Amino acid sequence: MVNDVSKLDSDGTNYKSQLRNGILEKFPDYKFQETESKQETQKGLLVTAKMLEIKRDEAEHIEKVLLPQITQEVSEARAKGDLKENAEYSSAKEAQHIANVKLANLKDELARAVIFDPTTVTTSTVSFGTKVTLQNNKENKEEVLTIFGPWESDPENGVISYLSPLGINLRDARAGENLKFNINGKDFDYTVKNIAPAQF
Numbered sequence: 001m002v003n004d005v006s007k008l009d010s011d012g013t014n015y016k017s018q019l020r021n022g023i024l025e026k027f028p029d030y031k032f033q034e035t036e037s038k039q040e041t042q043k044g045l046l047v048t049a050k051m052l053e054i055k056r057d058e059a060e061h062i063e064k065v066l067l068p069q070i071t072q073e074v075s076e077a078r079a080k081g082d083l084k085e086n087a088e089y090s091s092a093k094e095a096q097h098i099a100n101v102k103l104a105n106l107k108d109e110l111a112r113a114v115i116f117d118p119t120t121v122t123t124s125t126v127s128f129g130t131k132v133t134l135q136n137n138k139e140n141k142e143e144v145l146t147i148f149g150p151w152e153s154d155p156e157n158g159v160i161s162y163l164s165p166l167g168i169n170l171r172d173a174r175a176g177e178n179l180k181f182n183i184n185g186k187d188f189d190y191t192v193k194n195i196a197p198a199q200f
Helices: 002-007 015-026 035-043 049-078 087-112 165-170
Strands: 045-047 113-115 130-136 141-148 159-161 178-183 186-197
Touching (some): 045 049, 049 087, 049 113, 087 113, 165 178
Parallel strands (some): 045 113
Antiparallel strands (some): 130 141, 130 186, 178 186
């Protein structure tokens, strides 16, 4: 039965999460295949419902308001003559390029976005939607980090992406586990003290 957990398909319920938690309660030392969570995150971009709405609004604003406005500015600047000496035209074209690139990136992310269901949060391991309390063994201090996605990431306020280097190294860790890793030449040494559901 344990091996079958990773094969369960999502059917709109949190049965898989409940089964996992039940197994971990009876067998605290059991480790599911590490590839499971990584494979799940590769299928799409995990996001909160709130941020999905914000990003949709942002894409719509760029496409329906900002780009038409910039296109008009490009046309007006072109009408002034010599384009080589036309600073307004160059500036408008650059703004148009930046807006188009941003819109393309947003549409790509929106196409891959998967809304995370808060009711499926599991506190057995560090994962999307959890708030983890860490003991920084190198600096002898406690740190609290909330794990969400790239859209919600706000490192200055303790919110990191599950896809960031730090998020990847913390992912799947359990309470009591000691983690040692290196990111860009900096050594980290953490002990996971507590894992709780994040505030959505």
